[in-house]
Amino acid sequence: MTARRSRHRSAAYAALALGLAGSLALTGCNSHSSKKSKKSSSSSSKSKKRKIIGGGAAAAGAGAASRRVPDCYPSTYKVTFSQQTGPKSHVAVKFKNSTSRDCKLYNAPLLRFDNAKRPLPLLPGTPGHLDGTRITVPAHGYAYAVIPTNTAATKGTEQKSVAIDFMGVSASSVTHGPATVDFAEKRLHISVGKSKVTNWSSSIHGAQLAGGVDK
Template sequence: MTARRSRHRSAAYAALALGLAGSLALTGCKSHSSKKSKTSKTSSSSSYKSKKRRIIGGGAAAAGAGTAASRRVPDCFPSTYKVTFSQQSGPDSHVTVKFKNTTSRDCKLYNAPLLRFNNAKNPLPLLQGTPGHLDGTRLTVPAHGYAYAVIPTNTAAAKGTEQKSVAIDFMGISASSVTHGPVTVNFAEKRLHVSVGKTKVTNWMSSIHGAQLAAGVGK
């Protein structure tokens, strides 16, 4: 009887040990699987956040590039319907040169218009002096806005004789550079009477009054 009991107890202990080993193995498996799942979720979340940051960053960079591009202001272009001339008589006689920006976008003008009346070799001198590379002026003309320059003709020499035509160039930042032109306005075709002699032209101004004051014919 003693030997049988001993064998039964040994078998029971062996079964119990086998069961515990299986339980521990299963627990370890589950723990490893859980850790792996958590690591996978963390990695996936981190990857998603990283991608999200890249997308947001890329969008911001694209928006910045678009803003920078929209801030670039192109040069204004002359044409016979954009540049018009008119002459005022009296003690403050002067010729007004008016430019209209016919586009829906701002454009920029530099210094003064270069005007060659009757195919003259040299343009009309600038009233405010010849600009250099560093002291040139720039005027931004808003969409559908205007810019003005004035030629004083309030003396006999300044008024001179009636002109037939004028060629117009748009100056660059310095006196030696030209951005666009020339275009020619035929005064006879447009039925205009413009008399210009030994005189000068002002820089482009944003208002007619400002241009008149610069020419010494405004009050």
């Protein structure tokens, strides 16, 4: 073999070697770029999932807040009184929830007749007596309490007015009030003496039963 042919072959091998090295380098770059792209795509997907989960939790929290039941408020038109006569004589106290959402009442109404310093006591033995009992009054629904007046002492004398507070979870707490009802203005004849009042009930029959004046 001549020296010239040997030089030609050496040059061809060198060119081939350079070509192979360039191809391998390009493949490595492409592989590295592909891995980066996959990592970026995975990270973006995780971030989107976190956002969706976070948004769902916030929405759930907002939904729970909107479902919280507010306290009921007394007013001269929401709380009404009526006197029932006979052997089972009693004063019926009726609360109307005039709003479009539920509200809650605790224990019993606090009633101070004719500017009395202390409210009417709760009737002993009333279900839930001073134990934080709560009832939910549905939208446009009613709640009832009863004041037994079936003896001369409990019937007492005719009252002119009553101030109403709504009790909280304890006997010493008040959520809202007072609202004052003028019986003369409403042409009502309400007689109350040494009486006591039952807890709130979802039905008039339940309140009468608690007061021992059910018919």
